[in-house]
Amino acid sequence: MKRTHTCGELTLKNIDQDVILQGWVTKVRKMGAMNFIDLRDRYGITQLVIDESISLENVKSEYVLEVHGKVIERKSKNLELLTGEIEIKVANLILINKSELTPFEIKDGIESQEDTRLTYRYLDLRRPEMQNNLLVRSKMNHVIRNFFIEDNFIEIETPIFGKSTPEGARDFLVPSRLNAGKFYALPQSPQLYKQLFMISGLDRYFQIVKCFRDEDLRIDRQPEFTQLDMEMSFADAQDVMNTIEALIKKVIFEIKGIEIKESIQKITWKESMEKYGNDKPDLRFGFEIQTLNEIFKETQVPLFSNLEDKSIRAICVDSLLSKKELEDLTEVAKQNSVNILAFAKYDLNEWSGSVGSKLSDNEKESIIKTFNIQKESTVLFIVEEYYKATQAMGSIRNRIAKVLNLLDPEVMKLAWIVDFPLFEFSEEENRYVAAHHPFTMPADQSLENFDTNKQEALAKAYDIVLNGFEIGGGSQRITDSTIQQRMFDAVGLTKEQIETNFGWFINSYKYGAPYHAGCALGLDRICMLLTGSENIREVIAFPKNSSGIDPMTNAPDTVTTQQLDELNIKLK
Amino acid sequence: MKRTHTCGELTLKNIDQDVILQGWVTKVRKMGAMNFIDLRDRYGITQLVIDESISLENVKSEYVLEVHGKVIERKSKNLELLTGEIEIKVANLILINKSELTPFEIKDGIESQEDTRLTYRYLDLRRPEMQNNLLVRSKMNHVIRNFFIEDNFIEIETPIFGKSTPEGARDFLVPSRLNAGKFYALPQSPQLYKQLFMISGLDRYFQIVKCFRDEDLRIDRQPEFTQLDMEMSFADAQDVMNTIEALIKKVIFEIKGIEIKESIQKITWKESMEKYGNDKPDLRFGFEIQTLNEIFKETQVPLFSNLEDKSIRAICVDSLLSKKELEDLTEVAKQNSVNILAFAKYDLNEWSGSVGSKLSDNEKESIIKTFNIQKESTVLFIVEEYYKATQAMGSIRNRIAKVLNLLDPEVMKLAWIVDFPLFEFSEEENRYVAAHHPFTMPADQSLENFDTNKQEALAKAYDIVLNGFEIGGGSQRITDSTIQQRMFDAVGLTKEQIETNFGWFINSYKYGAPYHAGCALGLDRICMLLTGSENIREVIAFPKNSSGIDPMTNAPDTVTTQQLDELNIKLK
Structure with a gap:
């Protein structure tokens, strides 16, 4: 290989070595008489320092360069980069290939439409993330x-x-x-x-x-x-x-x-349904679903009376949910064909909310005991046939975790x-x-x-x-x-x-x-x-979009009549 | 896992251990009051010895057994097997599954039709090879x-x-x-x-x-x-x-x-064609192809006269080929659209064969020199347009190696x-x-x-x-x-x-x-x-036969009209 190192490996140990690097121009900066280029490859980024004897007129972002030079210590070090303590004093710069302006920037966290990213997937895959x-x-x-x-x-x-x-x-x-x-x-x-x-x-x-x-x-x-x-x-x-x-x-x-x-x-399937409302529980958070029929056996709350075959399924969230949050959760209930999501808020003194104000003292006490409530909380209720209520509550449980920002991707449960x-x-x-x-x-x-x-x-x-x-x-x-x-x-x-x-x-x-x-x-x-x-x-690397299409190649596509003839089929 | 060992690992080191093995019955033998079973799995074969207290009435080839027993030293050792110095004195034998008579024997080197092997591929893959x-x-x-x-x-x-x-x-x-x-x-x-x-x-x-x-x-x-x-x-x-x-x-x-x-x-493509008659030369053997036009510039041999654009391409085999072998090679020439495969045999004294008897002394000497002939040999000649002669000679070269049994699969060239x-x-x-x-x-x-x-x-x-x-x-x-x-x-x-x-x-x-x-x-x-x-x-594991069919599943197969309708196609 012509390159002596990748753009991700040179450190102070390499000081004074003559090296050859190849990679893509990420950034060109001018500081006084000096030019700086961040040269990037899959392995990292190395800073090049180039004096005015070398023209950079023909160097733009995403151009492919080969540089020959010496590893020197950097004055202003970047300790976040492995290569951040050195730079390359460039003696010779060779242009390997040019680049047109890319349709989006080659960096993390861009906000392009997904179909644009897929159309130019080869550039999307150039982004470090x-x-x-x-x-x-x-x-x-x-x-x-x-x-x-x-x-x-x-x-x-x-x-x-x-x-x-x-x-x-x-x-x-x-x-x-x-x-x-x-x-x-x-x-x-x-x-x-x-x-x-x-x-x-x-x-x-x-x-x-x-x-x-x-x-x-x-x-x-x-x-x-x-x-x-x-x-x-x-x-x-x-x-x-x-x-x-x-x-x-x-x-x-x-x-x-x-x-x-x-x-x-x-966890048995039955227990998972019972506690989490589905068979793929997210255990990064609690909010287990409870059945409260027993508590409300002699209730005055209209919603919980005359249950027939219905179940009262409830979860307790350890915060006071806002009106907006409750509306959002009601929307989730509706997507699960459940129209009423009742709730009771408890601020450690008073009960409020669509159900909260109607609870008897016994009921309040039982709820506190059942959920082991120790801080301000909101209890959500669904009254429906068991599986319907359970599944809806499972969706609500997941949404709560999202709303409360509990889905830490670094936790693996x-x-x-x-x-x-x-x-x-x-x-x-x-x-x-x-x-x-x-x-x-x-x-x-x-x-x-x-x-x-x-x-x-x-x-x-x-x-x-x-x-x-x-x-x-x-x-x-x-x-x-x-x-x-x-x-x-x-x-x-x-x-x-x-x-x-x-x-x-x-x-x-x-x-x-x-x-x-x-x-x-x-x-x-x-x-x-x-x-x-x-x-x-x-x-x-190259997924299909939600229509089953690869916007880059335009697959699937029409084929020739000859191809169909050979396969002994025709279009309907 | 219930088994303590596979059928391929027990040796003298394991003497006196209580073990559990699971595997297939390869053979049942009776010797006096004792029965012997070769129990097989992917890892090897272990001999079981079973006294008459355990009935083997229900044990046949390819039955799946679990045996509990003790490792003991064998009297007549089989040093070709890793497990050949021990056997298992069986205390308990459990039948895991029965087997019908298999359509071919589960052993190496069977001579079944390939389609039979493919139809019962799961049994074919049970064979050690x-x-x-x-x-x-x-x-x-x-x-x-x-x-x-x-x-x-x-x-x-x-x-x-x-x-x-x-x-x-x-x-x-x-x-x-x-x-x-x-x-x-x-x-x-x-x-x-x-x-x-x-x-x-x-x-x-x-x-x-x-x-x-x-x-x-x-x-x-x-x-x-x-x-x-x-x-x-x-x-x-x-x-x-x-x-x-x-x-x-x-x-x-x-x-x-x-x-x-x-x-x-x-090897350059051109050189490969020139020497071996194709671009994938088998270098396990010599027999390089030569062009002899120069030698026969003033020949009296009719075949080699009036060449026009034709080439005389020849190879030398270091043995006297039999009439049958020569006929076989002529057949290969014909498959390559070449009708005449001329030959000259040289037994270190005399020249014979379709061309051999007509050669001049100079020609004989040149041939011996060109091919550096040092032992009894047969020289084969094709006179045709260069690439046609060359390709045919390439095929003949490969066939000779096969006929003379020179294709050692243990040599890697x-x-x-x-x-x-x-x-x-x-x-x-x-x-x-x-x-x-x-x-x-x-x-x-x-x-x-x-x-x-x-x-x-x-x-x-x-x-x-x-x-x-x-x-x-x-x-x-x-x-x-x-x-x-x-x-x-x-x-x-x-x-x-x-x-x-x-x-x-x-x-x-x-x-x-x-x-x-x-x-x-x-x-x-x-x-x-x-x-x-x-x-x-x-x-x-599961190849298609030469018609593109898997005889086991019968794929490809017809599908339902509903399937075709959904795909918006129909048969022509």
Whole structure:
């Protein structure tokens, strides 16, 4: 390499050395007879000092330079930079390439429209904060792979060209030219393949792999996403959870320097819903949801009377919320189809608010006791059917934390959610479908009657949650053909559907399968959390926008009739 | 984990320990009152000894067992196995799962039809040689990634959903549901993205990535394949070749234990064609091709008279080839559109063969001198237009090595091929197209006139060759908008085509690009060579067969009309 050093490594130790640096012009400053340039590359910034014998007429921001010079000590040191104690006295300056004026400044914290940033993504990625995001991602991947390789896992690639199956989300399809009228499907996950690896006796598999789901795009969803996929033989759910727990702690330690010593707490799905209103609780803050029906059994408060099947779900915030804040929270309730968000404020003397003024002394006392109120507080109430009230309160709980600025990205709070329902009822299809996927082992206590009591059946499934995001999940798999058949029956797959779509898969379990379990982690999301980014697009080099479009290349785009002809398809 | 050890680790050091093993039954043998079982997992085989108190009625090959027992010393030791000095005296035997009779035996070197193996791939992958192939692949990937991470490269993922471009091979397309009538294209390589990373200043990029080409399938081609992709800024072709050379040597050392100390030799494209008849010479054997026109300038041999523009291309094999071998080689000549393969045999006394008997003494002497003949030999001759004769002789050269059993998979012979032509003439399109891709920098000596003298223009491109296979290649890239425009003009892309397909890409080079170069390696092929496999399917977990079909899942397959409707397409 022609350069002797990067722009991020020269210090006082290098004084008097002759060096060659190459990089981008960040800033040009004139001070008296001297010119100063901040030269930038991925590794840092080094200050160049250039006397008037060298013309800078042709040097502007983002030009690419090569400079030859000597390392000298700086007069005014910048101790925030590793290179801040030295500068380069430039003897020779060579212009490698020019730059037009960039559409936005190459610096952190710009306020351009996201589509502009995506159109010029190659310039957006020149900004240090974006480079850091990609560096963190690369390091995360490396830590993950080392972890598994050291633990005897094999990395195995699974096909991108697979077969479309009716369960799960919508598949992306690829028309086959050589097999006219037929289509490959892109994998939603390598689930079936990794289970086959266990039947093959490969014992321990992992892969960092792209997956694909053709779902309607939401703010934080990409048509292609990356997951860490793993599976272990002769392992049960707890073995896998132990492995993933050690992994995620290692990743957090290596990237954030945070050492988590305690075990990750396990919360049952039911308890998570009860306390936090969802199955991905953010544990950076409290505000647990309580049921207050008992307190208001003989109440005079109209809202809490004549409950019938309804629940009074409430949380207590340890501050007096403003009118504006309460309006904001009421809006959240409405987004969750709940019209009334009642509240009571308590300033340690008096109770006020839509409910506060109507409370009996007993009720006041019970509320103080229930929430262990010790300072000025606001109690929020929803009276609705249990799950509706609970889910709405879960959203409100999260919003409160945001409003009160409690979401510190430097705090990492993990939880396992366990004892998931085995099925969920699909209103759309009017049947029970697998909550996780149809290869998930029922819990021991559900093994006998999971197919007759679907409502109550629990699964040997587990999710891992970080700061309110589900970052992964997995399960013990069904390794017994009879149980697998009962499972398919339970989700209403016909014999023909099973044969066509899973026949080959069920068949494989007839040849000696070990018991096995596995897990998958969403790496886009984990990287988002590790970097404190707003959304997953910030940790993806070239993401699609919310319409599934890459504004830089304009993909997807029209193709020629000849291309379609060759694929034996036409537009409708 | 319930098991205390794998089936591959117990030795005399573990004598008297109580252990739990889990694995597959490979063999059951009865010897007197004792039964013996070979229990197998990915890590090895351990012998179980079972007395008659435990019934083996229910134990057959490929059943999955858990055994509890004590490690004891074996009487008849098997020193070829790491575990061959011990056995497990079984106290308790638990049946984990049964197995039906497998469609082929789980052992190395089976002779099943490949489609049967692919249909039951999960059983095929249970065979130790296939497990070894996947283990080598996993290790290779790990060595590669560590190499790059240690050298400051960043691993960055590039999109699978890209844009179709007219240059290069045929794209696989993915219909977009959200953008009706439009299609994503799967990447043939991340070429453009990685060049943009350099413009972003990411400096050093690598990725192990799936790529896709919708070409007609040949015996050794898959619709999806995996490459190591890398690019370096402020680096020229030699810098990249140094990096890749260090990498490939490290991979070979880590996997094969072979240390290659000498530099990899560089051969120009022209010299490679001249000596070996192709641009991926197998250097495990000699048999270099010579041009003998000079020797036969005044010949009486009819075949070598009246040559006009033809060349006499010949190689010398240091043995007397049999009639059958010669017929086989003539067949290879015919496959290369050459009808006559003349030969002369020399047994150190006499010359014989179709040409041998007609040679003059001078000619005999010159041939002996040219080829430095020191033992019984056969000289083969083709008289044809230079490239036709050369290419045919190249194929014959390779076939001879196969026939004479010179292709030792344990020998690793590397070469760089350099000074490639910048263009090649496409008969189909009746124009010059980029030989590599249209972002390849012309060689210094061609910079001035590459677009006017396309025939002679050379490229700053390089291929790396291992044992007669091109395992990778790369180039210095064009980083100057003017040269890029001349290049597009030279391959006849219209302004509109450029704008539609590459406008955004050319535009990116206006914002300060460093000079950069890169390389990509074909990992399927490298792994095939490292494992001594017959073809790349042996090192891919779930490959497609030669019709692009996975006989296990039956992908690609028909999809429902609803799926097509949603994608806004229909079958033609």
